[in-house]
Amino acid sequence: MKRLQVVTTNKFTWIAAGGAIGLVLGVSAYFVQPDRWMGQALVRVGQFSQSQAQSQGQGYNTSSIEPISTVVERLKSPSFVKAVAQRAKDDRLLALLSVDEGGGMVVRPTRNSDSLAISVSANSEQLARVAIDAVVAELVSKHQIILNSYQADAQKELVQLELQINALAQRMEAAANRPLGGDRAVAGLVIIATQPVLEQKMARTLALRESLSAANGRPTALLEAASVSGKRIFTSLWRTALLGLALGVLLSFAWLKVIEYRATKE
Structure with a gap:
């Protein structure tokens, strides 16, 4: 329960961190493709x-x-x-x-x-x-x-x-x-x-x-x-970056939901 409270309190931070990671990965994918x-x-x-x-x-x-x-x-x-x-x-x-x-x-x-x-x-x-x-x-x-x-x-x-x-x-x-x-x-x-x-x-x-x-x-x-x-697979830098950002936010949100679900079952 304590872990759930920590995750819930810092939900925005987790989502922002996921978005940032996705953004970096998206930009990296554009340059290394x-x-x-x-x-x-x-x-x-x-x-x-x-x-x-x-x-x-x-x-x-x-x-x-x-x-x-x-x-x-x-x-x-x-x-x-x-x-x-x-x-x-x-x-x-x-x-x-x-x-x-x-x-x-x-x-x-x-x-x-x-x-x-x-x-x-x-x-x-x-x-x-x-x-x-x-x-x-x-x-x-x-x-x-x-x-x-x-x-x-x-x-x-x-x-x-x-x-x-x-x-x-x-x-x-x-x-x-x-x-x-x-x-x-x-x-x-x-x-x-x-x-x-x-x-x-x-x-x-x-x-x-x-x-x-x-x-x-x-x-x-x-x-x-x-x-x-x-x-090239990715022809636009900013579109690739936005795609990485969106995927990062989406995956972070899904990860938080999984943690919340598992915590409520404990």
């Missing part, structure tokens, strides 16, 4: 022009190298993180970017756009710069491989189509040059049957050429240079 660095990049996913199916005739459709949702999942995959670390020759990126280890990479698709905002948080400016540059470079490289593969397949198909067109043209020319007579009717049937096939393959060839032109495709690339900026 570790700096966080944020690397940021805005990347536009590339696209290519994919020729339509032969049944649809001439033309092409423009589509992304990969859907945005697929790109997001790729960036979060362990294989991609490993490739980024290997590209940068820095094993620290394995833990920094790994989703399983609470990595510091955040990927956000921009609304109504084919772009992605990528950010990487690290405890040093140098590491944040290395990480964001390596992530962007690896993504651009992967998409270039996909784009090159499509273009190589289209080139192969184009070569085959040109060979087939030459063969069909020669067949029609031979039929047209047949002498008059019974074979002339057969030649006419050959021309009639070959002409639509030839036109279809020529239209397909034109569509492929258009889809391969530089004007109808673009690689994945940065929209602006990647940036690195400092980021």
Whole structure:
């Protein structure tokens, strides 16, 4: 009971002391907090022009190298993180970017756009710069491989189509040059049957050429240079000090209530 009277009499002193301690801790936390660095990049996913199916005739459709949702999942995959670390020759990126280890990479698709905002948080400016540059470079490289593969397949198909067109043209020319007579009717049937096939393959060839032109495709690339900026948990000294003061007063008041409760039970 005597301890309760002492605590009650000096209640204001205890609360003031708690507030003072909280204030000091708040100011100290502001000055000793570790700096966080944020690397940021805005990347536009590339696209290519994919020729339509032969049944649809001439033309092409423009589509992304990969859907945005697929790109997001790729960036979060362990294989991609490993490739980024290997590209940068820095094993620290394995833990920094790994989703399983609470990595510091955040990927956000921009609304109504084919772009992605990528950010990487690290405890040093140098590491944040290395990480964001390596992530962007690896993504651009992967998409270039996909784009090159499509273009190589289209080139192969184009070569085959040109060979087939030459063969069909020669067949029609031979039929047209047949002498008059019974074979002339057969030649006419050959021309009639070959002409639509030839036109279809020529239209397909034109569509492929258009889809391969530089004007109808673009690689994945940065929209602006990647940036690195400092980021702190507590950005304002006076707000941090007030937070420490408030917590100190609150904890002191709660401590006094606990003592009063325990004293009344004795």
